[in-house]
Amino acid sequence: MLELVENIIEILLSGAVYAVALVISLWTAGAIFYDLGGGKMLGWVLMIAWLTAVVAAFACLQALWQPFLLLLIVFGFFISWWRSQKPSHHRNWNPNFAVLPRIAIEGDSVTVQNVRNTEYRTLEDFSPRYETRQYRLSRLVGIDAIVVYWGSAWISHPMLIFDFGEDGRICFSIEVRYRQGQKYGFLRSLYRQQEIVYLISDERDAILKRSKYSKNHDVYLYRLKAAPEEIQRVFLEYVVSTNDLADSPRWYNGLTTNCTTSIYRQRADQVEWDWRWLFNGRLDQMIYEHGRLNAELPFEELRQKSWVNDIANNADAEDFGDQIRRELSAYV
Numbered sequence: 001m002l003e004l005v006e007n008i009i010e011i012l013l014s015g016a017v018y019a020v021a022l023v024i025s026l027w028t029a030g031a032i033f034y035d036l037g038g039g040k041m042l043g044w045v046l047m048i049a050w051l052t053a054v055v056a057a058f059a060c061l062q063a064l065w066q067p068f069l070l071l072l073i074v075f076g077f078f079i080s081w082w083r084s085q086k087p088s089h090h091r092n093w094n095p096n097f098a099v100l101p102r103i104a105i106e107g108d109s110v111t112v113q114n115v116r117n118t119e120y121r122t123l124e125d126f127s128p129r130y131e132t133r134q135y136r137l138s139r140l141v142g143i144d145a146i147v148v149y150w151g152s153a154w155i156s157h158p159m160l161i162f163d164f165g166e167d168g169r170i171c172f173s174i175e176v177r178y179r180q181g182q183k184y185g186f187l188r189s190l191y192r193q194q195e196i197v198y199l200i201s202d203e204r205d206a207i208l209k210r211s212k213y214s215k216n217h218d219v220y221l222y223r224l225k226a227a228p229e230e231i232q233r234v235f236l237e238y239v240v241s242t243n244d245l246a247d248s249p250r251w252y253n254g255l256t257t258n259c260t261t262s263i264y265r266q267r268a269d270q271v272e273w274d275w276r277w278l279f280n281g282r283l284d285q286m287i288y289e290h291g292r293l294n295a296e297l298p299f300e301e302l303r304q305k306s307w308v309n310d311i312a313n314n315a316d317a318e319d320f321g322d323q324i325r326r327e328l329s330a331y332v
Contacts, residue, residue: 017068019247024075025054031082034191070152087249094178097127100246101200103239110135115170116201118173120213131202139165142223143231144172147284148210154281157210159260162235171206173199173239174259176252189254196252196262197249198242204320211309215293220306221324223331225292237266294330305330 015149018304029047037043090101101114114130137201142163159173177197188194210217226234241262251257260280264271276286288299297305308324315323325331 014064016270017064019302020070021054021058021068021071024071026052028075028078030187031078031191034188034193035085035249039188039193070122082192087195087251088194089195089249091177091195092180094180094182096126097175097177097197097199099130100127101242101288102246103200103242105137105236106238108137110137110164112170112199113202116199116205117203118201118209120205120209123213131172133168135164135167135170137232139167140232140235141165141228143222143226143234144169145222145287146207146283147220147222149220149281150210150214150216152281154279156281156283158263158280158283159206160234160238161206169203170201171201172242173201173206174262176232178223188252189252189258192251194252196244196245196250196257198238200242204317207308207324212313217309219308219312220284220303221308221328221331222287222293222302222306224287233266241266295331302330 021090029051032050033039033043033047035047037046054067054071057283061067061070096116096118099114099116101112101116103113104111111143111164112133112135115133117131118126118131119129120126140162144161144163146159154160157173157175159171161169161171163169175197176189176194178184179194182194187260197220198207207219207221255261255278260277260283264273264277274286278281284293287293288295288302293299294302306328309326311324312320315327
């Protein structure tokens with residue numbers, strides 16, 4: 001009986017060692033491919049060489065602890081190098097992500113530099129424009145949420161719009177800061193390949209880019225319920241985060257530092273953790289359950305009536321924001 005228990009323990013320990021070794025080996029393979037090899041042919045060669053060496057070590061060294069210890073030592077040196085890679089504001093940026101916003105507040109006056117107001121013909125053919133806009137903090141009267149879906153019900157992209165009444169509206173969106181010719185890839189986003197950016201844009205830019213010029217994107221617009229002092233507090237949190245990022249670049253990570261987890265970190269002392277911060281396709285449902293959306297309708301009906309694509313795509317440029325809100329029956 002004792003021998004059986006010992007055998008089971010040995011099998012479990014061996015399985016745990018192999019599992020840890022597999023995770024370390026595969027993660028390191030990705031880091032070698034992207035961060036050491038640049039995601040190109042050199043990356044493939046180095047990655048295959050790494051995986052071959054790991055398999056050879058476990059096959060040739062008889063005692064399991066020997067290749068495992070060797071793997072940990074090599075991984076330690078590699079992770080030290082990997083962590084030394086620093087994010088930067090100095091890249092060959094896509095023009096739509098080239099300029100960082102900054103916000104200055106003096107008394108009641110809010111000056112937002114580099115508000116993006118791009119005119120799109122297609123996603124590849126556009127005229128980027130950056131503007132300086134002025135607002136009065138005392139005129140901040142409302143906050144809206146935009147939630148964008150593009151295929152998976154478990155993944156969305158949230159944005160916030162702050163309404164300054166007669167001064168107008170601006171949209172905050174936390175995104176990958178794309179380099180020239182670079183596209184999004186989830187595996188790529190787990191490594192030192194992309195920086196994060198707090199974009200501030202005209203809401204027409206933010207909405208039409210998704211509703212009109214991106215394929216299979218569904219855009220939903222919700223009015224959030226919040227007291228005036230809370231709206232101002234959230235806005236000031238975004239001000240601090242925007243300016244901090246302009247001073248110090250940070251890496252984007254598809255799991256830990258993305259469009260939604262960054263909002264949670266920003267508001268961690270104000271909100272509770274919920275699994276939907278991570279699987280953000282249910283983020284709007286979470287907000288609804290917390291009493292922040294129109295409760296006169298069941299959630300699924302509210303979501304259906306908050307779909308804004310057709311209204312936005314046909315709205316006049318001069319009256320864009322007001323027109324879509326007048327025509328959106330669920331916006332109350």
